[in-house]
Amino acid sequence: MSDRRNHQPGFATRAIHHGYDPATAQGALTPPIYMTSTYAFGSTEEGAALFRGEREGYIYGRTKNPTQALLETRLADLEGAEAGLALASGMAAISATLQTLCQTGDRIVADRILYGNTFALLSKGLSRFGITTEFVDFTDTAAVAAALSTPAKLVYFETPANPNLRVIDIARISTLARAAGALTVVDNTFATPVLQRPIALGADLVVHSATKYLGGHGDLLAGAVVGPAALVAEIRGHGLRFLTGATISPLTAFLILRGLKTLELRLAQHVRSATAVAQLLQDHPAVARLYYPGLPSHPQHAVAARQMSGGGGLVAFELKGGFEAGVGFMDRVTLAHRAVSLGDAETLVQHPASMTHAAYGADERARHGIPDGLVRLSIGLETTEDILDDIVAALGGH
Template structure:
């Protein structure tokens, strides 16, 4: 690539981060499937260990395949660097721990992925880190709850599973005045549709297992930031010491996934918009949560800070929990499963699956219900997806 030229996202997702030709002129980069690296002599050791050289020591610290994936993710998110992790939760928990100490507090949006909610409400308090759960779409409430011990604001947008849209720029503007770090989970949108760092966020995290991979065969995570010093700190003081390292093979598979990210996201979104409109007009569906619908609460903010609306949809049927179970048990094409972002359409009941850690008696407070159904719209022919959902809805 010409380093002086600004390329489009599609081109960068295939080429960015590469350093010249691959060994033996191979089109695809090799997998450096090694745990350790050798040195020429002790002087070489000293140069590498003191960061005078970019050579490698041990894959837990870095590896050429991991580095290429990190560099590519940093380029796509318009950051200065990235750290790859063994899972999305390894990325999220490491980033949170890197900014918080006993006595601090964290503000989070009231709807989070179940494991993220558990880290904030069960794990961090064991280290004397307090939390405040609020509606981050209410900027006035955010300003009122910040105090001198608030160090982090963490949220997803769109949120999992109710697709709440949070104004990244407004939250970041408030946070910066108080020297508070803003961490955004960008898993649902991907850097193709949204780049939080350009809107003021300090760190972006992903479950790379989802759309970054796109094929349901990798577990991985990544964190991206504009601050290069922070990336070094996160890598060597947290990723390395906690040990949540991504395998070189998984990094290679994620590089493969990134090559088709833009194409996949366009098709995912195209299908999702048709599915959302179908559900909205279905007599047995009472509410559809999808940012691409013009009457959705967060539509205007989504249109401003995103270049597309993604492929995640949640909806409420005109029925109860038993009816919702009948629907998800009746699909034939869609697969009943946790996770998302795969080529296959996936369907689930969040309160019983991905968000089962939330207290059942307080679901309404978190804008969740036991009968909420979430769909990750896949890449099958959209007519087949709609027919499958229509058949499933006909059982209630």
């Protein structure tokens, strides 16, 4: 057996152990939950030093809590980043990051396929404060390079993207952004650090909706951003402390820490079942088009194979009957639940045109590759054969 003592521990080992020693908490195997809003100082000078930033410690629960700090340390380690910040939701992480880094007159270049609320933030929210966004097809690197010929503060994209699972070349886009003097922000919610690590591919910051796979059980709301320590400290000091005040609760931080312990195991099963579902759907007569990065039929499969270690737990497909077919499929499933979100133990099905991407107008959806017949499945942890049976029955038994 090889000597691994000088090797970095594996992903699951770090997800379970990193950043915590039971000896620091009276031997408690599970890290304690610090349910406190404020912290006492040993002396006036100690408190003053904390406020001046000359000493590490805790002042007030809005910006930092020991349970939160452990989660942030662990998430940063798993993503290969210097530091992390946990917040109350994925949108809190995104808005705190963008509001901290951008100001009036700044410009963002973003991929045209985004989660509906992220699209609304960029197209309608930040524009109220004089921050403009140009939406570009990030699978077309020439178009991205052209957009970056005009100064931009940052580029923003998801990969795989919500809801049609387009895959963006993180290394290529990050190189273009860096050459143009822009920061690269990547939403890694769908892949998680189990399957993809954007920092290693050149991204500056990574954001997550921890509500999804990181928590994994559909029982919490949370978000996170990881990246260079200086940038993360700025987002904590501005984006969290007074721009949003979107503080994560200690109990929620604890639940995500618990979820991380099984993340690698859960993703393996999500991917196994999602691959089986995708293989079923790719030749089904009712399906016009399938989107699953793990299959060669995906338009960006070659990029996915380079930067991801699996196809992920989501499958998107377009039904030939359009809007009515999508709604009909959703109404016929019996095992899967009609619900937004993803990454839960339960299989979830949603119709982007009427649900998560209703913020896009009909013309915008058509222009951005979100057809009315598109259905998105978040494949859960049920027995694979049961998931397949449910889908076949909902498709009409063809």
